Amino acid sequence: MTLAQAQSFFDAYAAAFSARDMDAIVDAWTYPCLITQRAASFAFPDRDSFHKNVSSLDGFYVRQGVAKASGTVRQVAEPHDGVAIVEVDYELADASGQRIVAWPTTYTLRRNKTGAWKACFAIADGEVAAWAARGTPLGAKN
8 A cells, every 4th residue: 555545545534524424434444343442442343333333433523513534644554465554643623624633543454355445453542542631532422
């Protein structure tokens, strides 16, 4: 995976969050998949379970005033054919473009049988820490 391919993938992924297109978000992943953070890991066996998770995350983002997501790929490594480790810097902004929160995330992507890149693993420590530092931890009802 080239840097340009990774940036294209994550541009589409961030655009899906901005558009609140949960189907496009879950289509960017392969199943089962895993999202891990320092305190816990969450395995999603199928598309439906992941859809429920990102829909809940979207509700949290809406309550925080998020209107736009962007992601800048910082680094790509392809340790094996068809496997990429991608570091992405995210930023979420309100409708006026003011930054709400930013953080880094590391993903592992795999090329599927049709040749498409799909995420299968993410380390969410950066996002968890960013929201906690803002005083609105992930999962907060506010």
